[in-house]
Amino acid sequence: MRTQDSAFDCDIKLCNSMCCRNCAVLTRDEVSELISKVREEYALELDPCKYFRPAKGEHGIYYAMKMIKGRCIFLNKENRCRIYKCRPALCELYPVIDVDAVDENCPIVAKLPREKIESLKRQYAEKIDEMIQEEEKFLFI
Ligand code: SF4
Ligand code: SF4
Numbered sequence: 220m221r222t223q224d225s226a227f228d229c230d231i232k233l234c235n236s237m238c239c240r241n242c243a244v245l246t247r248d249e250v251s252e253l254i255s256k257v258r259e260e261y262a263l264e265l266d267p268c269k270y271f272r273p274a275k276g277e278h279g280i281y282y283a284m285k286m287i288k289g290r291c292i293f294l295n296k297e298n299r300c301r302i303y304k305c306r307p308a309l310c311e312l313y314p315v316i317d318v319d320a321v322d323e324n325c326p327i328v329a330k331l332p333r334e335k336i337e338s339l340k341r342q343y344a345e346k347i348d349e350m351i352q353e354e355e356k357f358l359f360i
Pocket of ligand 1: 300
């Protein structure tokens with residue numbers, strides 16, 4: 220989600236924050252980091268069992284942010300992220316969804332200059348966990 224990033228000028232009334240309807244998958248270390256950042260930034264203690272769901276890949280166990288009725292558990296009623304300042308890198312880099320792919324359904328894609336999208340793709344390649352990048356699919360356990 221980019222609704223609080225003035226550089227992107229998202230209109231959530233138009234897109235309904237659709238980028239927060241796919242659960243990002245994180246490593247155990249990324250979850251720990253997120254929990255400690257949220258504690259520091261929002262004085263909020265996240266219970267991992269309440270907010271994350273384990274998923275098995277070919278190379279290990281990962282954690283997906285839980286979804287409620289098709290929405291990320293951190294999305295509030297106004298379609299805004301409750302942990303925006305600490306959101307995972309995959310959320311920050313949206314609408315890039317892979318090293319060479321964007322989500323064409325996101326309305327901001329048509330407005331972003333090509334150089335910005337290429338820059339986001341490079342950041343994605345740098346930030347995405349190598350193990351997660353190698354996984355073909357995840358099975359919730
Ligand atoms: S963590 Fe925040 S930005 Fe990421 S999907 Fe959930 S609500 Fe959206
Ligand atoms: S990144 Fe796309 S889908 Fe997400 S809030 Fe912005 S315009 Fe909407």
